[in-house]
Amino acid sequence: MRPAWIAVDWGTSNMRLWALDGNGAVLAERRSPRGMGALESTEYEGVLLDLLGDLLPGTARLPVLVCGMAGARTGWREAAYLPIPCAPAGTHAVAVETADRRLQVHILPGLCQSAPADVMRGEETQIAGFLATDPGFDGVLCLPGTHCKWVRVTEGRVAHFRTTMTGEIFALLTERSLLRHSISAGWNEAAFARGLAEAIAHPEALPLALFPLRAEALLSDLPGDVAWARLSGLLIGAELAATRTLWGERRLAVIGDDPLAALYAGALRGQGAVVGMVPAGEITLRGLRAARAALEAAA
Amino acid sequence: MRPAWIAVDWGTSNMRLWALDGNGAVLAERRSPRGMGALESTEYEGVLLDLLGDLLPGTARLPVLVCGMAGARTGWREAAYLPIPCAPAGTHAVAVETADRRLQVHILPGLCQSAPADVMRGEETQIAGFLATDPGFDGVLCLPGTHCKWVRVTEGRVAHFRTTMTGEIFALLTERSLLRHSISAGWNEAAFARGLAEAIAHPEALPLALFPLRAEALLSDLPGDVAWARLSGLLIGAELAATRTLWGERRLAVIGDDPLAALYAGALRGQGAVVGMVPAGEITLRGLRAARAALEAAA
CATH class of the missing domain: 3.30.420.310 (2-keto-3-deoxy-galactonokinase, C-terminal domain)
Structure with a gap:
């Protein structure tokens, strides 16, 4: 069964993709250590094609939705930060030109805050995944890691973060x-x-x-x-x-x-x-699903 | 003119020595990049002999007084920390056996504090140099650097430090x-x-x-x-x-x-x-002079 679309979490030190059917069910999951930190902008398409392999259609176009550091200025193609307050994902995805016409790639933007200055890229999709199962959440999310994000969420939007x-x-x-x-x-x-x-x-x-x-x-x-x-x-x-x-x-x-x-x-x-x-496990995938649904609703 | 003794400041990343006459006047000054971080314990004597060169006596013994990281556990020979409160330098120098009988080496200990736990090694000699010109100082010394020392000094002694x-x-x-x-x-x-x-x-x-x-x-x-x-x-x-x-x-x-x-x-x-x-310039040398005077008075 051919996937309906591909969800990609492209981080600094590795990337992970899911092939999904029309209902959002996972048909396959693949990982690569070739993260943004190890790639020139010209190399992303090749990494994606190699990893997709047999999942690629013969001639049809395969939608690919990417979140994370692939959208940084030094990534594949810059997806400029969206200023908060805003919903955490699903608007302003940036289309990427590819040499292989079977790929139809969009990259999701990160979020920015002007005062105090702050940015996130990738976490906004985790937040969208969280809100997909708890849309009425009004409080603070803590996302520990190398850099920890503290995020004030209310009415489905990111109101403030540090x-x-x-x-x-x-x-x-x-x-x-x-x-x-x-x-x-x-x-x-x-x-x-x-x-x-x-x-x-x-x-x-x-x-x-x-x-x-x-x-x-x-x-x-x-x-x-x-x-x-x-x-x-x-x-x-x-x-x-x-x-x-x-x-x-x-x-x-x-x-x-x-x-x-x-x-x-x-x-x-x-x-x-x-x-x-x-659990963080599938939260990014849930966020990518929510982003795709929002993009389709807006189209 | 042959030196009466040698003063050595042996730090982590380099060392510096002064050849002094019987009145403590500087006859020669030499430097080496061979600090404690780059030396095995067996290598110190050779570094010293090379650097002294023509300053070495024919057969007589030449006193050498060393402060700094050469006295660390991983240095030339450990000179165990002295617990404060105490005068900053001049007691408990540790004699080092050398193969060359012309060298008569002593290493000055650092200082330690049990609660809160703290140590210094080298700075105590700078403090002794400071007190040599301001023996009545009652206050706090700040010694900025990679690690900054804040030192409470009163009545010629180190009372507390962080x-x-x-x-x-x-x-x-x-x-x-x-x-x-x-x-x-x-x-x-x-x-x-x-x-x-x-x-x-x-x-x-x-x-x-x-x-x-x-x-x-x-x-x-x-x-x-x-x-x-x-x-x-x-x-x-x-x-x-x-x-x-x-x-x-x-x-x-x-x-x-x-x-x-x-x-x-x-x-x-x-x-x-x-x-x-x-000015830090000659403060370590002044401290080594004060330590030698204290050692001679105690002998």
Whole structure:
């Protein structure tokens, strides 16, 4: 059975596509490590054709809807950010010219906010996927990751959002800073809780809380996994303190099913927040389906 | 004229030595890029002999006094940290066995603090150099650098100290993080002042202040040098907010003659602090002279 259309999540470090029938059911799913970070703009079409292979029609045109970093300025073709407030996906998709006439590619834009300046690209489709199953949601979504997005959603629209770099800073400190000599991947629940409580109570003191991880290793053999967990708690605690005005007093959902998402959800619950957890698994696909439906309705 | 002794500042990335006469006057000064980070413990003696060359006596013994990272666990020979409170230099130098009997090497220990855990190695000799010319100093020394030391000094002793990693975090963010795409070395005084004021007023919001540097570059072409200066202001401002209980209400001296030291001094003055600036140039040598005098008095 030939697919009716192709949904693509094209990120920085890998891409994933789904072949769907006319009802949106998945006929096939394929992945590639050839993300935006590894591609010139001229290479995207070839990657897509290779991966589609036998899914390609003989002569007919196959609609392909792409979200994510393929739409960045340094991606396949720029899909300019849409200013919020707006619905998270489904408008202003950008058509991409392809050499192979069987492909009919559109790329979805990211969202931008002017003050404070912020951008997202890819997460808007996850938000659309979330809203597809909970259209009346009024609250804040937290999307943990290398860069964590905190997104105020109301009446089906993104009203406000902020990005933190907690995940990237954790990686830099554990892999590249002096602290790397004292930190090793591992876990210690009490150390995480201690770091979290310390940073939430005194976020302004965070600059003083890092070097002790090195000094305690030198002076009292602090175990590397304890340092790892305490640093994680310190950085997430500082993030929760900084974002409290966003998530406090509001309905809250954390999107993700990895340990990081569970850490955020647990930490937020510890602060008295009522937090739902939403598996990230198929949420992007749901968002791409919603975007396609919106595009077809507008056509 | 043969030197009476050799003073050595052996850091992580380079080393520097001075040949001194019996009155402490400099007969010669030599430098090498062979710092602790590039040396095995067995290589130090050879580096020293090569650099001393014609300064070596025929058969007599030449005292060599070393401060800095050569005394780290992974250096030439460990000189265990001295617990504070204590005078910053001149006691507990560790003798090092050498194959060449003309060398009579001692390494000065760093200092440690148990709670909060902290260590220094090398800075204690700078502090001793500072106290050699201002023995009655009662206040706080700030020693900016990759890791900045804030040191409470009273009655000729180090009473308390804290280390921040501001310099290293600035380097990681500008060279290794996503922000590197939007930041280039440069300067903008107004942007520094803005970042500084923002972080001092709201240090708990720092996690939200970083990503906008990227977003403003994408959305409104924020110049790279403006981002550089604003990030510097944000990180130094957060450090000043965190250390305010240390430096507030006290006499304050910043040690250093580079632009970074001037930034710290200016930022502290902007907060109403009365700040002296002490050129770092010969301060380590003065500290090594003071340490040698203390060692001889104790012998």
